[in-house]
Amino acid sequence: MKSLVVRAIILIASLGWTVSSYAANLGPTPEQQKKHLELFHKGQTLWPIYCNHCHNARNPAEFAPYQWDQIMMHMRTMENMPPEDEAAILEYLKTAR
Numbered sequence: 001m002k003s004l005v006v007r008a009i010i011l012i013a014s015l016g017w018t019v020s021s022y023a024a025n026l027g028p029t030p031e032q033q034k035k036h037l038e039l040f041h042k043g044q045t046l047w048p049i050y051c052n053h054c055h056n057a058r059n060p061a062e063f064a065p066y067q068w069d070q071i072m073m074h075m076r077t078m079e080n081m082p083p084e085d086e087a088a089i090l091e092y093l094k095t096a097r
Contacts, residue, residue, distance in 0.1 A: 036091065043092025046085050051075070060096035068093045 026037065051058075063071065067092060076086045 036095075039088050039091040040095050042085075043088035043090065046091050048082060049091045049093055050079050050085065050089065051093075058093075060093045063093075065097070
């Protein structure tokens with residue numbers, strides 16, 4: 001009987017942990033969504049300023065998100081771009097896919 005109670009307690013505790021960890025991974029909060037949207041729009045605005053004067057527009061779906069990371073790292077040094085502008089443009093390119 002004692003082992004049955006212990007098993008029940010362990011089961012309840014593990015279920016509680018599973019539910020709370022599941023709830024934590026449901027998705028972005030409204031503040032995170034708002035920040036993402038602001039960053040996306042800033043990147044959309046900055047993209048033509050930094051990128052268009054050297055080459056034609058690229059389709060964001062042309063490259064995978066990890067490839068945009070590599071491309072932007074190179075372009076940031078070429079353009080001497082501030083990190084916050086790079087982050088905004090990168091967010092735009094990765095999300096616009």
